[in-house]
Amino acid sequence: MKKAFIQLHLSILLAGWTGIFGKLIDLTPGLIVLWRIIIAGSLLWLWGTVTKRIAKTTSRERVGMMLVGALLMLQWTLFYASIKASNVSIGVVTFSTIGFFTAILEPLLTRSRFRAKELLFSLLTVLGVSLIFHFDTQYRLGILFGLSSAAAAAALAVFFKIFRTKFDSITLMSWQLSGGFVTAVLCLPLYLWLMPPQPLVPQGWDILWMLIFATACTLGMYILQIQSLEKISAFTVNLSYNLEPIYSIILAMIIFGEAADLGLSFYAGLGLIALSVALQTTDVVRGEKRLRKIRARQAREANAEASVESPAEAK
Numbered sequence: 001m002k003k004a005f006i007q008l009h010l011s012i013l014l015a016g017w018t019g020i021f022g023k024l025i026d027l028t029p030g031l032i033v034l035w036r037i038i039i040a041g042s043l044l045w046l047w048g049t050v051t052k053r054i055a056k057t058t059s060r061e062r063v064g065m066m067l068v069g070a071l072l073m074l075q076w077t078l079f080y081a082s083i084k085a086s087n088v089s090i091g092v093v094t095f096s097t098i099g100f101f102t103a104i105l106e107p108l109l110t111r112s113r114f115r116a117k118e119l120l121f122s123l124l125t126v127l128g129v130s131l132i133f134h135f136d137t138q139y140r141l142g143i144l145f146g147l148s149s150a151a152a153a154a155a156l157a158v159f160f161k162i163f164r165t166k167f168d169s170i171t172l173m174s175w176q177l178s179g180g181f182v183t184a185v186l187c188l189p190l191y192l193w194l195m196p197p198q199p200l201v202p203q204g205w206d207i208l209w210m211l212i213f214a215t216a217c218t219l220g221m222y223i224l225q226i227q228s229l230e231k232i233s234a235f236t237v238n239l240s241y242n243l244e245p246i247y248s249i250i251l252a253m254i255i256f257g258e259a260a261d262l263g264l265s266f267y268a269g270l271g272l273i274a275l276s277v278a279l280q281t282t283d284v285v286r287g288e289k290r291l292r293k294i295r296a297r298q299a300r301e302a303n304a305e306a307s308v309e310s311p312a313e314a315k
Contacts, residue, residue, distance in 0.1 A: 005228070011220075015241065018079075019083055023088050033077045034188065035210050036214050038214075044177060065167075069182075071159070072180050088249070089253075090142050094143045099121065099280075100119075101150055101151045102157060106233075124275055129273075169223045169226040173222055240280070
């Protein structure tokens with residue numbers, strides 16, 4: 001469990017840079033996602049083929065993973081649309097509603113019980129976003145894109161966990177990026193028709209930004225995240241990702257000077273989001289302590305029963 005939490009928080013640290021690169025790269029959201037998938041997918045397939053890490057799959061399994069990849073492409077596009085329509089801080093804060101959507105979608109998709117405590121924690125995040133939405137009206141389009149991205153990401157986390165029980169992270173991510181690439185190419189004509197004309201290929205500094213972005217902040221982040229889902233629930237992973245805005249906001253204030261653009265309502269909303277993370281973390285820690293105590297008591301009882309039965313067995 002400790003290793004899984006380390007993997008989770010390393011992935012969150014890398015995720016904190018994704019919004020920054022989305023702002024730095026001078027491309028529209030769809031093209032950012034297309035090139036992110038091309039670079040990351042090519043490197044992953046090359047490495048997986050050379051090391052023979054990509055497992056054999058059936059046609060049905062490949063289609064399933066590629067469909068999840070199509071959803072991944074949509075989620076990425078909506079996230080960068082949110083940043084382009086507002087700023088990094090608004091984009092990453094609204095995305096933190098992923099915990100709320102997961103608390104609803106995970107029980108529906110896995111046919112498990114709804115947990116009132118998880119919904120309560122998530123509602124604090126929703127309340128925080130609503131404060132920003134109500135008072136910072138100039139960012140409403142970016143907020144709507146961010147909320148849509150969070151809903152898509154919540155579904156993704158559940159699907160990741162389902163497929164992760166069958167395949168390792170390399171196989172899973174390879175086919176998902178393939179599905180994202182196919183979907184991005186099919187959507188490209190429509191996207192270019194809707195968006196202003198611009199170069200299809202990254203230019204100048206964008207080449208360097210895209211390379212860093214696609215390797216460390218894509219492959220590194222998602223492999224660590226998928227591995228952490230082996231031990232940690234999708235809800236806990238997604239709610240822990242509410243820490244991502246903290247990293248991104250600090251970086252955005254330093255790099256882009258966004259502090260001057262954010263009002264009091266933004267910081268009030270951010271405070272509620274931080275509170276939800278603190279409550280969830282405390283609850284997880286207490287749960288782990290209770291579980292350790294129960295296991296220790298069961299071990300003592302088992303040892304006591306064994307010591308009582310052993311004389312009789314000797315006869």
